[in-house]
Amino acid sequence: MYLVDSHCHLHDPEFFTPSQQIEFLKEAFESNVCQIICIGTSHADSLVAKTFAEAHENVFWTYGIHPEEATKKEDFKSLFEVTKENSRISREGHGRLRVSVESEGRLADRVGVRLDDEKNPTEFFQTKKELSKSSNLVAVGEIGLDYHYPGYDKSAQFDLLERMIDLAISLDLPCSFHVRDALPDFFTLVSNFPKLKPSVLHSFSDSKQNLEIALEKGFFIGINGLATFANLDCYKSLDPCFLDRIVLETDAPFLTPAPNRGKINRPSNVIHVARWLSDKFGVSSQEIAEKTTKNVLKIFNLPNPKLEQS
Numbered sequence: 001m002y003l004v005d006s007h008c009h010l011h012d013p014e015f016f017t018p019s020q021q022i023e024f025l026k027e028a029f030e031s032n033v034c035q036i037i038c039i040g041t042s043h044a045d046s047l048v049a050k051t052f053a054e055a056h057e058n059v060f061w062t063y064g065i066h067p068e069e070a071t072k073k074e075d076f077k078s079l080f081e082v083t084k085e086n087s088r089i090s091r092e093g094h095g096r097l098r099v100s101v102e103s104e105g106r107l108a109d110r111v112g113v114r115l116d117d118e119k120n121p122t123e124f125f126q127t128k129k130e131l132s133k134s135s136n137l138v139a140v141g142e143i144g145l146d147y148h149y150p151g152y153d154k155s156a157q158f159d160l161l162e163r164m165i166d167l168a169i170s171l172d173l174p175c176s177f178h179v180r181d182a183l184p185d186f187f188t189l190v191s192n193f194p195k196l197k198p199s200v201l202h203s204f205s206d207s208k209q210n211l212e213i214a215l216e217k218g219f220f221i222g223i224n225g226l227a228t229f230a231n232l233d234c235y236k237s238l239d240p241c242f243l244d245r246i247v248l249e250t251d252a253p254f255l256t257p258a259p260n261r262g263k264i265n266r267p268s269n270v271i272h273v274a275r276w277l278s279d280k281f282g283v284s285s286q287e288i289a290e291k292t293t294k295n296v297l298k299i300f301n302l303p304n305p306k307l308e309q310s
């Protein structure tokens with residue numbers, strides 16, 4: 001029996017010192033948390049996650065630009081180059097042209113890049129090539145919509161999310177979604193992407209009704225420490241029959257689960273999320289581990305560490 005932390009930020013030097021990173025990795029592996037996914041939140045942060053994942057066995061990474069970054073120029077400029085390439089492919093007939101000329105124009109204005117400026121190879125253009133080469137890149141995320149704090153730019157978030165989903169589809173990867181106070185818009189937007197692979201709604205904490213819609217639409221639900229201390233309505237009626245749609249995560253360094261509240265969160269704490277679910281459903285921790293690990297291996301196409309050893 002082993003667990004996977006499907007969403008953490010252990011690579012991020014803003015939260016973890018290099019010695020903590022090593023200590024927490026070792027502690028996780030010793031506690032049967034055998035694989036860890038480090039989630040990128042910006043262009044630069046994703047590349048840090050990549051370096052970290054490539055330096056440690058059983059650590060994987062994702063490429064993401066968080067919705068709160070949607071108005072930051074540098075990432076958008078980088079991303080623009082990729083979507084320009086994607087839309088060029090679409091125009092050549094390999095797919096549907098999703099990016100309208102009008103929205104490209106708006107984006108171009110915002111980032112100060114001219115549409116016809118083909119002689120502008122960027123860092124990210126090479127990054128996309130690198131992305132498709134990195135074998136332990138497992139998803140695009142975290143990406144999504146976040147209306148929680150006043151002053152958010154809805155249209156910038158929409159533009160960014162659409163382009164990131166396009167990127168995921170072109171790389172044949174699932175997404176790790178961060179959606180806060182924005183699920184109705186999110187559901188509408190993703191319905192335009194029938195080719196999107198089954199993906200995770202990370203740190204789900206929305207209403208019961210939206211949980212039902214998410215499950216109906218085929219999303220996997222990322223559950224973390226929040227469930228252990230926040231008494232969320234959405235989990236009150238959650239049934240063990242949904243175990244085949246749940247993945248476990250820590251979102252470390254945030255949201256430390258009970259009983260470790262007050263300490264910095266780390267991947268080994270995913271065990272406490274599994275125990276919470278085991279108590280809630282009245283099924284063994286073994287069964288929680290087996291089912292949630294099976295889900296995470298399937299969604300993110302992770303190698304089975306047991307098979308690797310034999």
Ligand SMILES: [Zn+2]
Pocket residue numbers: 007008009039142251
């Ligand atoms: Zn996160």
